[in-house]
Structure formats: C-alpha cells, structure tokens
Amino acid sequence: MVHVSATPVLALRGVSKRFGAVQALTDVELEVHAGEVVALVGDNGAGKSTLVKTIAGVHPIDEGVIEWDGDAVQINRPHDAQSLGIATVYQDLALCDNIDVVGNLFLGRELKKWGVLDEVEMERRAQELLRTLSIRIPSVRIPIASLSGGQRQTVAIARSMLGEPKLVILDEPTAALGVEQTAQVLDLVERLRERGHAVILISHNMADVKAVADKVAVLRLGQNNGVFEVKTTSQEEIISAITGATDNAVTRRAARTTSTNGEASQ
Amino acid sequence: MSVDKTSATPQGANTVENTEAAAAAVTAVDPRLLVREQGLAGYFGEFKRKLKAGELGSMPVVIGLIAICVIFQSLNSNFLSAQNISDISVTMVGTGMISVGIVFVLLLGEIDLSVGSVSGASSAIAAVLAVNQGWPEWAAVLLAVVAGAVIGALHGFFFAVLGAPAFAVTLAGLLFWLGFMLKILGENGTINLDSDGLIGKLTTYFFSDVAAAYLLAAVVVAVFFLTSFLGNRRREAVGIPSRPLSDTLMRTVLLAVVAFAAAAMYNQYKGLPLATLIFLVFLIGTDFLLRRTSYGRKVFALGGSVEASRRAGINVTAVRISVFAISGGFAAVGGLFLASKIASANQSAGTGDLLMNAIAAAVIGGTSLFGGRGRTWNALLGVLVIVSIQYGLQLESIAEPVKYMITAAVLLTTVVIDSITRKTQKTAGRA
Numbered sequence: 050m051v052h053v054s055a056t057p058v059l060a061l062r063g064v065s066k067r068f069g070a071v072q073a074l075t076d077v078e079l080e081v082h083a084g085e086v087v088a089l090v091g092d093n094g095a096g097k098s099t100l101v102k103t104i105a106g107v108h109p110i111d112e113g114v115i116e117w118d119g120d121a122v123q124i125n126r127p128h129d130a131q132s133l134g135i136a137t138v139y140q141d142l143a144l145c146d147n148i149d150v151v152g153n154l155f156l157g158r159e160l161k162k163w164g165v166l167d168e169v170e171m172e173r174r175a176q177e178l179l180r181t182l183s184i185r186i187p188s189v190r191i192p193i194a195s196l197s198g199g200q201r202q203t204v205a206i207a208r209s210m211l212g213e214p215k216l217v218i219l220d221e222p223t224a225a226l227g228v229e230q231t232a233q234v235l236d237l238v239e240r241l242r243e244r245g246h247a248v249i250l251i252s253h254n255m256a257d258v259k260a261v262a263d264k265v266a267v268l269r270l271g272q273n274n275g276v277f278e279v280k281t282t283s284q285e286e287i288i289s290a291i292t293g294a295t296d297n298a299v300t301r302r303a304a305r306t307t308s309t310n311g312e313a314s315q
Numbered sequence: 316m317s318v319d320k321t322s323a324t325p326q327g328a329n330t331v332e333n334t335e336a337a338a339a340a341v342t343a344v345d346p347r348l349l350v351r352e353q354g355l356a357g358y359f360g361e362f363k364r365k366l367k368a369g370e371l372g373s374m375p376v377v378i379g380l381i382a383i384c385v386i387f388q389s390l391n392s393n394f395l396s397a398q399n400i401s402d403i404s405v406t407m408v409g410t411g412m413i414s415v416g417i418v419f420v421l422l423l424g425e426i427d428l429s430v431g432s433v434s435g436a437s438s439a440i441a442a443v444l445a446v447n448q449g450w451p452e453w454a455a456v457l458l459a460v461v462a463g464a465v466i467g468a469l470h471g472f473f474f475a476v477l478g479a480p481a482f483a484v485t486l487a488g489l490l491f492w493l494g495f496m497l498k499i500l501g502e503n504g505t506i507n508l509d510s511d512g513l514i515g516k517l518t519t520y521f522f523s524d525v526a527a528a529y530l531l532a533a534v535v536v537a538v539f540f541l542t543s544f545l546g547n548r549r550r551e552a553v554g555i556p557s558r559p560l561s562d563t564l565m566r567t568v569l570l571a572v573v574a575f576a577a578a579a580m581y582n583q584y585k586g587l588p589l590a591t592l593i594f595l596v597f598l599i600g601t602d603f604l605l606r607r608t609s610y611g612r613k614v615f616a617l618g619g620s621v622e623a624s625r626r627a628g629i630n631v632t633a634v635r636i637s638v639f640a641i642s643g644g645f646a647a648v649g650g651l652f653l654a655s656k657i658a659s660a661n662q663s664a665g666t667g668d669l670l671m672n673a674i675a676a677a678v679i680g681g682t683s684l685f686g687g688r689g690r691t692w693n694a695l696l697g698v699l700v701i702v703s704i705q706y707g708l709q710l711e712s713i714a715e716p717v718k719y720m721i722t723a724a725v726l727l728t729t730v731v732i733d734s735i736t737r738k739t740q741k742t743a744g745r746a
Contacts, residue, residue: 139626143620143623143627144623145615145616145620145687146619146620146687147687148612148687152612152615156612156616156623156627157624157628157629158628159609159612164608165607165608166608166609169546169549169553169555172550173553173554173555176555190556
C-alpha cells in the first residue's frame with residue numbers, strides 16, 4: 050500500500066449545487082489524499098459529473114467549502130482549478146485526430162525556441178513522459194487517428210500529466226474500451242497513484258473500481274451514500290448503495306452518525 | 316525469467332528492457348510497428364505501406380503532372396519549351412496565390428467562395444488609388460492587400476462570432492464585392508495600369524542575369540540541406556529517432572535536380588520571373604507558418620477538432636477570423652498579379668472560372684476538403700496542373716469548352732481519389 054498523507058489534497062465540505070429547480074448536489078463530502086485513487090460511483094443522474102465539474106471549475110459551487118491542501122479555496126473557473134494543480138480528462142477525449150501524438154500532448158502549450166516550435170524538445174519530453182508512464186504506442190509521430198481507443202485514452206491521460214498536477218480526475222476512462230485496452234488504462238491509473246498523484250476515477254464498471262480504487266465514494270440523488278474501503282467491502286454492498294437498496298431510514302441514520310463520527314475523529 | 320530476444324510479444328520486450336532498468340520496465344515504443352528498413356529497400360517498403368494505407372499525399376498529383384507533360388509534349392514539342400514553361404510559371408501565380416489562401420480555409424474544414432470577387436475588388440481598389448487618385452503605386456498596393464485582409468476578416472467575423480455558415484457568408488461576399496468592384500470601376504469599367512509601374516512589373520519583370528536563377532536554386536537547396544542536416548543532428552544528440560544521412564542526401568539531390576532544371580529553363584528564355592520568385596517566397600513563408608509555428612498548429616487543431624482546440628485553450632474565434640483574413644489577403648495579392656498580367660483592372664476581374672480554379676487547385680494539390688490535412692505547396696502543384704492543361708490545350712488550339720470539360724474531369728478525379736484514400740485510410744485506421 051502506498052503511503053497516504055494526513056491532510057487530504059482535496060476535500061469537499063458540505064458542497065451543494067443547484068441548477069434552477071434542480072438540487073444537483075446536497076451537502077456532498079469528499080476527501081482525496083495524495084497517492085490515493087478514489088472511485089466516484091453512482092447511477093445515472095446521481096451527480097457524479099456535476100461534482101466533477103464543480104471541482105474542475107466548470108460550475109462554481111453554491112454552498113460549502115473546497116479545501117486544497119487544507120486551505121479553503123475558491124474554484125470559479127477552469128483556469129483556477131488548473132492553476133491549483135487539478136487536471137481533468139473528460140470522457141470525450143478532446144484530442145485532434147489529424148495531429149500526431151507529440152502535437153496533441155503539447156496542444157495549446159507548445160514549446161518554442163525563438164518563436165518557432167521546438168519539435169525536438171517536445172518529442173524528447175513526450176518520449177520521456179510516455180516512458181515514465183510506461184505507455185506503449187507505435188510511434189509518437191503518428192496521428193491520433195491511427196491509435197486504438199485505449200491508446201488514445203492513455204495519450205489523453207498522459208497529456209493531463211504534463212502540468213504535473215496533484216489531482217487527476219478521470220471521467221469514465223474505460224467506458225468504450227475492450228478488455229486489453231481497459232487493462233492498459235487501469236495500469237496507467239495505478240502508475241499515477243505510485244507517482245503520488247491523487248486520482249478521482251468516475252466509473253460505472255465495478256470490476257474496474259475493485260481493481261484500482263482504494264476508496265469508493267457513492268453518490269445517490271446528489272447526496273453521499275457512503276464511502277467504502279475497497280478491500281473490505283463486497284461488490285454487492287457497493288451496488289446496493291448505488292441503487293439505493295440499502296436506502297432506508299435505518300441505514301440513512303447509520304450513515305449520518307458514522308459520517309459525523311468520522312469527521313469528529315479527524 | 317529468460318531474455319528472449321526473438322519473441323515479438325510485448326512480454327518479450329519487457330524482459331529485454333528489464334535487464335537495463337527495473338523501474339522503466341516497458342518500452343515506450345510498441346515493438347510490433349513502424350520499423351523501417353534503411354536505404355532503398357526501406358523506401359520501397361514505406362511506399363508500399365503508404366499505398367496500402369491510402370496515404371498518398373501529393374503522389375497522385377505529381378504522377379498526374381508527369382503524365383500531362385508526357386502527353387502534351389508528345390502532341391506538341393513546344394510544350395516543354397523554355398518559353399512555355401516560363402509563361403506557365405508567370406500565369407499560374409495569380410490563381411496560385413488565391414489558392415494558398417484557400418488552403419488555409421480548407422484546413423479549417425470551411426470554404427471561402429468570395430476569393431474571386433475579393434481579388435477583383437482589391438485590384439480595382441489598387442487601380443483607382445494609383446491611376447485615378449494618383450497615389451504612389453506601392454501605397455495603393457499595400458492598401459489593396461490590407462483591404463483584402465480586412466474584407467476576409469469581416470467574413471470571418473460573421474462566421475466565427477455570429478455563427479453564420481462560412482459557405483453562406485462568403486457567397487454573400489462573392490456578390491457584394493463583385494458589386495463593389497463594378498461600382499468603383501465606374502462608367503468605363505476598365506482602368507489601364509502603367510505597365511512599367513510596380514503592379515505592371517509584377518508579371519513582366521525577369522531577372523535577366525543568369526546568376527539570379529542559379530543563385531536562388533543554390534540557396535534553396537543549401538538551406539534545405541542545412542536545416543534537415545542540423546535538425547537531424549539535434550535529434551540524434553537528444554536520442555530521438557532521426558533520418559539517416561542517406562535519406563537527407565537523397566531528398567536534397569532530388570530537390571537540387573528540380574531546382575536547377577527549372578533555373579536552367581528560365582535562363583534559356585528571359586530569366587527568373589519576378590512573379591515566380593514572389594510566389595515561392597510566399598509558399599515557403601506560409602509553409603513555415605503552418606508547420607513550424609504555434610499559430611499553424613492551432614489552424615490544424617481546429618481542422619481536427621474544434622472542441623479539443625477550445626479545451627486546449629486555443630482562441631477559436633480569433634484563429635477563425637485570422638484564417639479568413641489570410642484568405643482575403645491572398646485573394647488580394649492574387650488579384651494584383653492577375654491585373655498585372657492584363658495591365659488593367661476591368662469588370663471581368665475575379666469572375667468566370669477563377670474561383671473554381673483556385674479551389675480546384677488546392678484540392679487537386681492534395682488538400683483535404685474535410686479539414687485538418689494539407690500544405691500550402693498543394694496550391695503550387697494544383698495550379699501547375701490546371702495552368703499546364705490550359706496551355707497544353709491552347710497549343711493544340713483546342714477550344715474553350717473542351718478546356719472546361721477537361722479541367723472538370725481532373726477535378727473530379729482528384730476528389731474521387733481524395734474520397735477513396737479517405738476510405739482506405741479509415742480501414743487502415745488512419746482517417
């Protein structure tokens with residue numbers, strides 16, 4: 050097990066978000082430590098994407114506090130999140146098919162020398178980055194269109210690593226991938242953890258979650274529905290938390306008391 | 316764990332790497348792919364692979380050009396005469412310049428239908444200012460080009476900011492600037508330019524000194540060799556894949572043969588044409604802009620995925636407007652060359668088949684209509700094809716109607732080749 054720091058890299062305290070008449074998030078709590086993979090799971094419409102977007106600065110929060118390294122911060126724009134060190138890899142990969150791997154990795158932050166693209170340095174750094182992340186692709190000089198879905202996903206994740214972020218958010222990274230490709234991406238997630246990054250992984254796939262996550266945070270109808278240690282929790286327990294099979298007065302009370310206890314003890 | 320170097324599986328690669336460094340256990344390069352043999356066999360293998368994968372690039376148009384030369388030369392031995400080649404080189408510049416602007420717009424996956432009218436309007440502006448208003452010609456030329464760029468930027472504004480389709484915006488531009496040109500040309504409809512003035516000289520000046528053409532060829536070849544050689548040295552120094560020296564030499568020799576052959580041809584007639592020199596300078600400049608600067612990278616990115624570009628922090632609106640401004644600017648430059656050729660600005664400027672030829676040239680040269688793929692050199696190759704056919708048919712005294720039909724057939728062939736290669740590329744996973 051990788052060492053987990055005492056102060057979480059990111060902590061959400063009682064975050065709420067409302068869109069018109071819809072209460073998308075209610076009093077959501079979430080903690081992510083360095084070197085820890087937290088899976089964020091929940092049914093469709095549970096608020097996973099909204100939560101991620103509040104962290105990424107796409108939607109500012111209405112209520113609550115976002116803590117970064119223990120300090121309360123304001124994240125109002127995507128730029129704020131990026132400058133804190135939060136990198137988000139969205140589901141649609143946002144890569145340009147016609148540009149090669151190096152070009153995509155450095156898109157929007159090209160290295161220049163006397164105003165001219167420094168292709169040599171970019172290619173060297175790209176190779177170095179891909180090597181440290183053990184990403185295999187045929188060549189860094191072929192267009193993204195030539196790569197498989199898994200390879201594209203790894204390139205997208207590698208691209209988020211260029212800014213040396215402390216927290217990486219992966220939105221459904223394995224959604225459209227085959228078995229082998231999913232394994233590649235999960236390997237990469239593990240390497241991110243090994244390098245000490247905090248990772249939030251959104252997934253629908255319980256197998257993936259069990260494979261790489263340390264903790265599972267379940268959202269249901271915009272509220273916390275439990276945070277589980279992956280090692281000590283069965284898949285059924287997580288699924289019942291997602292579907293709400295455990296959602297009755299008794300468990301709600303239990304969850305409430307445990308979560309307040311947990312906070313008090315920290 | 317055995318070190319099995321013959322194994323082609325990723326595991327095999329792992330174990331080999333393991334002996335070197337335990338931390339970086341896996342190679343970044345997939346061992347299965349893209350290993351190229353060196354030397355001639357390598358070229359042949361690469362060629363076959365590209366053919367199969369549908370990565371033809373400019374190959375069809377180069378083959379087409381050679382075919383055109385062979386056919387017309389066998390029909391009429393004057394086709395490859397020094398005079399004819401010189402004439403083609405000068406005539407192509409007007410349409411070619413407009414086509415360079417079109418390449419930029421096509422890279423975005425958009426279209427600019429106004430370039431013909433804008434070129435006519437700009438030449439009219441230059442003529443009115445220089446002849447009727449008595450401005451110095453350099454100022455008139457400068458203002459005409461700036462006007463072209465501003466007109467293009469205006470189209471870009473409607474497209475990028477207000478979200479109107481570029482097709483419709485530039486179609487409106489086509490009509491408006493045609494009307495504008497007719498209005499400022501006034502009653503007469505024709506303004507004759509001083510054929511010894513700056514605009515006149517654009518297509519009539521030749522560097523009669525034989526040294527000029529050879530010097531240019533030598534400089535181009537030397538610069539090409541030095542940049543390739545030094546670039547490869549730098550790549551070797553930091554340990555990333557580089558071209559072998561034999562490869563660089565081969566390309567340099569090929570370029571040298573073409574460059575010196577052209578120079579010798581020009582020198583047999585009047586010498587290096589100024590128009591061709593300016594065209595080459597613009598081509599090299601725009602190629603550099605597109606492939607070596609972050610601005611060019613942004614243009615390609617927009618042609619690939621607008622959303623990805625936006626997320627990468629690219630100012631999509633600004634790039635779009637600037638591309639249309641470039642298109643308008645090049646239309647103006649092209650218009651000046653066309654006006655220079657007939658030594659006047661008249662009502663038929665920028666009309667007829669000019670627009671279609673400019674777009675066809677970009678596409679024939681290998682620029683994709685679907686965006687994100689192309690180089691400004693495509694404009695040169697495409698316009699060479701179109702103008703060569705025109706001159707070849709003229710030598711044979713074949714009438715105008717047939718010329719249109721043959722140009723149409725060439726264009727259709729090119730688009731079909733583009734579509735088929737795209738299909739092949741898709742099946743080969745390289746679309």
